Amino acid sequence: MPQLFPQHAVHDAAAPTLALEHVSVRYGSTYALEDVSFTVNRGDQVAVVGPNGAGKSTLFNVITGIVKPSRGEIHIYGSGPEGHICVGYVPQRNRIDWRFPATVFDTVLMGRVGKIGLFRWPGRGDRARVQEALEQVGMAEFAHRQIGELSGGQQQRVFLARALAQEAQLLLLDEPLTGLDAPSQQAILDILAKLGREGVTMLIATHDLNQAADLFPLIMLLRRRVIAFGPPKEALTTETLLEAYGSHLHVIHAADADLLLTDTCCSGGQPPVGQIIGSGPDEATPHYEVSPPPRRTRR
């Protein structure tokens, strides 16, 4: 029986930021996650990649404590996830109702609600923290805009500011770059890099393997299990990719290089990506369109 108004957990500074031990999540008879174990240290930036349905959202949900694992344990700074309000999350933009009557300032202030506590109103300190967060992401001048009146990149920055105002130590980002143009993506990446230097730990779910390999120091390849976890060169090999993507992925031995075709899907709306593994000039990278195999959707 969870407490109605839980106490907030105290951090053990010596413990790793995030540690999962043999975590399994089962929905009915199917496993969404199976025996997942890994450790993420303070300031790490981990891109979580894998085919659709690999368990990326489930992984995020057990880390935030929304979903209880059927087996195994999750430790955030040494204790279970339930009491922590230091886990920030940046939702996919299509999950948000942008007509909601809230300004940029209001939205970022929502990140403070856990800290403020029940039956209290935001004080001067909270407002100052919100203002600071807005300045950090370069959105201060938009504070009084309604959130629907922003561009996609600006909206994403507002949600980063919300996590900053929350004083999140562990940040979960769901497809943060999807659907943004190159300058907006760069703006987000700059903010993430700055946060990393400040010791904020990040897990970034993405379906774009190229982007993950280019931009993030650590890759977690997920398909129900952790198939590989490490720097891109070690984590993304033909072997691990085949294991992760299986039938979704085709290895083609072209004349100049081995070609891996993956289907990338779906909610993000990014085109499928073809990637050259091995030698071969970049300009020659052919982009093949591979349609995803028919899937049964069930919730």
Place this chain on the structure above:
Amino acid sequence: MDALNWLIEPLSYGFMWRALLAAIMVGVICSVIGTYVILQGMAFFGDALAHIILPGIVLAFLLGWPLAVGALIAGVLAAVGIGALSQRGELREDTAIGIIFAGSFALGVAMLSTVDSYAVDLSHILFGDVLGASVSDLWITFGLGLLVLLTVLAFYKEFMVLAFDPTLAKVLRLPATFLRYLLLVLVAVTIVVSLQTVGVALVLAMLVTPAAAAQLLTRRLWTMMAVAAFIGAFSNVVGLYLSFYINIASGPAMVLVATGVFVLVFLFAPERGLLWRAGRDRREEKVAG
């Protein structure tokens, strides 16, 4: 002078005074709670709830209990029933609500039909009887309404997070389940308070219409609530005067005025109104061409 007379004359009747007070209070309470109802996408649920609590209200009416007590009991039972039907995943939740909704309503009407004054009572419960509001009705409306508004005030920021981003509510460790049930209870109490004024069949309009109009005019939650409350109270007062002068039923008159206000806002709201947007498109075409 004529206009002033037009406004003052109905107030020489005691029942009009009481009706006016009830109409204003209900307009405010419904619109404030209605803000959450539309932001949470609970409109269908609100309508269902209004019908579902009918047997409880009739039972309380027959036994001489306070109507709110009967309504709350029926509301809780129905929530349990809906949960039990939809939990196993064989029925969608809206199907389960539909079944319970229609069944409860039929039960309530059947129970009411055992009473001699059936036709009158039924029409009052369906469409309200604001002109019959007694002083004690007003006190109950005032008391329950105050309770609802204070609760909204107390949990303002938590309800806002829950409506905007339920995942954030969980990540911030807000008592999300408790808040969700609390909101359902607030909606149920609001419906009970409104039955006297607009009745089961039209209470949905009180919850949804002023709030929907307000959303097109505002960009913050508290201003949306304030504007909704103003539109709700204004529509009810105008509706009451209309019903007095052109002799139409008061509940429907109020709802019609609110609907008219919504249509005007939908067409003419700055930035978001239909005509405004059409005008902007044309301006942009001119610039582009």
